[in-house]
Amino acid sequence: xxxxxxxxxxxxxxxxxxxxxxxxxxxxxxxxxxxxxxxxxxxxxxxxxxxxxxxxxxxxxxxxxxxxxxxxxxxxxxxxxxxxxxxxxxxxxxxxxxxxxxxxxxxxxxxxxxxxxxxxxxxxxxxxxxxxxxxxxxxxxxxxxxxxxxxxxxxxxxxxxxxxxxxxxxxxxxxxxxxxxxxxxxxxxxxxxxxxxxxxxxxxxxxxxxxxxx
Numbered sequence: 001x002x003x004x005x006x007x008x009x010x011x012x013x014x015x016x017x018x019x020x021x022x023x024x025x026x027x028x029x030x031x032x033x034x035x036x037x038x039x040x041x042x043x044x045x046x047x048x049x050x051x052x053x054x055x056x057x058x059x060x061x062x063x064x065x066x067x068x069x070x071x072x073x074x075x076x077x078x079x080x081x082x083x084x085x086x087x088x089x090x091x092x093x094x095x096x097x098x099x100x101x102x103x104x105x106x107x108x109x110x111x112x113x114x115x116x117x118x119x120x121x122x123x124x125x126x127x128x129x130x131x132x133x134x135x136x137x138x139x140x141x142x143x144x145x146x147x148x149x150x151x152x153x154x155x156x157x158x159x160x161x162x163x164x165x166x167x168x169x170x171x172x173x174x175x176x177x178x179x180x181x182x183x184x185x186x187x188x189x190x191x192x193x194x195x196x197x198x199x200x201x202x203x204x205x206x207x208x209x210x211x212x213x214x
Contacts, residue, residue, distance in 0.1 A: 009027050009028065009029050009030075010027070010028055010029075010030075010063075010065070010066075010067060010068035010069075011025055011026065011027055011068050012026045012027075012028050012034070012063075012068060012069060012070075012071060013068065013069070013070040013071070014026075014038060014040075014050070014070065014071050014072075014073070015070050015071070015072040015073065016040045016042075016073045017042075017072055017073045017074075017075060018042055018075075019040035019041055019042040019045075019047070019073050019075070020040050020041045020042070020195075021040075022038040022040060023038070024038070026038070028063040029063065030063055030064065030065060030066045031062065031063070031064070032062065032063060033059065033060055033061065033062055033063070034057060034058070034059060034060075034061050034062075034063050035059055036059050037050055037057070037058065037059055037071075039195070040073055041139070041140070041142070041195055041196060042073075042075055042140060043140060043142035043144050043145055044077065044078050044094040044140050044142065044145055045075040045076060045077055045078060045139075045140045046075070046076045046078055046096045046139040046140050047073065047074075047075065047076075047139055048073075048074035048075055048076045049073075049074050050071040050072070050073060050074075051071065051072055051073075051074050052069050052070070052071050052072070056074075057071055077094075078094045078095050078096050078138075078139075078140045079094070079097070080092065080093065080094055081093070081094075081095050081096070081097055081099060083095070083099055083100070083101040083136070084101065085101055085102070085103045085213070085214075087103075087213050087214065088151060088152030088212075088213040089101075089103050089132075089134070089149070089150070089151050089152075089210075089213045090149070090150045091134060091136060091147050091148065091149050091150075091200075092147065092148040092150070093145055093146065093147035093148065094140065094145055095136065095138045095140065095141050096138045096139050096140060098138065099136060099137060099138030099141060100135075100136070100137045100138065101134060101135070101136055102134070102135045103132060103133070103134055103135075103213070103214055104132070104133050104135070104214070105131075105132065105133075105211065105214060106131055106132065106133040106201050108131075110201075112133075112167040112191060112199075112201040113131055113133075113201055113203075115167055115171070115172040116129075116131060116165040116166060116167050116172045116201055116202055116203040117129055117131060117165075117203050118172070119165040119172035119173075119174060119203075120163060120165040120174075120203045120204070123163055123174070124163070124205075127205070127206060128206055129165075129203040129204055129205065129206055130203065130204065130205075130206045130208070130209075130210050130211050131201065131202065131203040132201075132202060132210055132211065132213075132214070133199055133200065133201045133202075134149070134199065134200040135193070135197065135198075135199050136190065136197070136198050136199075136200070137196060137197045138196060139196050140196065141190075141196050141197060141198055142192075142196075142198070143168070143169055143189055143190045143191060143192045143198050144189070145189065145190075146187050146188070146189055147187070147188055147189070147190065147200070148185065148186070148187050148188075149185070149186055149187075149188055149200065149202075150183040150184070150185050151183060151184045151208075151210050151213055152182055152183055152213060153179060153182065153183065153184045153208045153209065153210070154182050155181070155182040157179040157182070157184070157208070158179050158180065158181070158182065159178075159179065160178075160179050161176050161177065161178050161179075162176070162177045162179070162184060162204055162205045162208065163175075163176065163177075163204065163205070164176070164177040164184075164186045164188075164202055164203070164204045165202060165203050165204070166188045166189075166200060166201060166202035166203075167191050167200075167201045167202070168188070168189045168190070168191065169189075169190075169191045169192060173188075175187065175188070177204065184204070184208060184210075188200050188202065
């Protein structure tokens with residue numbers, strides 16, 4: 001990790017330890033603060049800082065070396081957490097405790113909404129399914145991970161199964177949702193929105209009244 005040639009300025013390198021790649025060149029000068037450091041993401045983990053020799057370095061840290069070093073990312077594995085919207089919709093999966101869930105009625109003109117509705121109607125041509133979109137934001141939230149969605153639909157539906165079609169970045173996927181304890185439950189993967197944010201657009205049986213849970 002250490003370049004032994006003495007330098008007034010050095011290129012700091014970064015070992016992301018399985019996180020997303022760091023782009024660009026970071027030049028630092030001995031005796032001065034490092035300045036802005038890059039960001040990196042890792043599915044299922046929260047970023048814990050950049051370290052060298054067990055010492056954490058931030059933008060305000062003074063660079064004391066006259067040679068280049070490699071800062072290594074420290075990661076904290078996210079726990080399995082459940083977030084809800086306070087009105088009967090929840091999502092469970094690996095995410096930080098401060099992750100945020102929001103729910104909206106997706107515009108019917110968006111490609112993902114059209115896709116899930118069309119996929120649903122392949123099996124139910126006479127139905128007009130209801131659709132919702134969830135947004136989940138948090139460090140380590142990633143479309144490669146599986147999340148469990150639960151929606152209150154009433155105990156009268158216990159034991160029943162329903163088709164659910166969701167959008168997984170490139171196409172719509174049909175899964176089976178099962179009602180347990182009055183909650184329609186199904187597993188999904190999300191559509192990548194930005195760093196640490198996914199959306200989950202899905203459609204299902206209109207008789208379940210899922211839009212009442214917005």
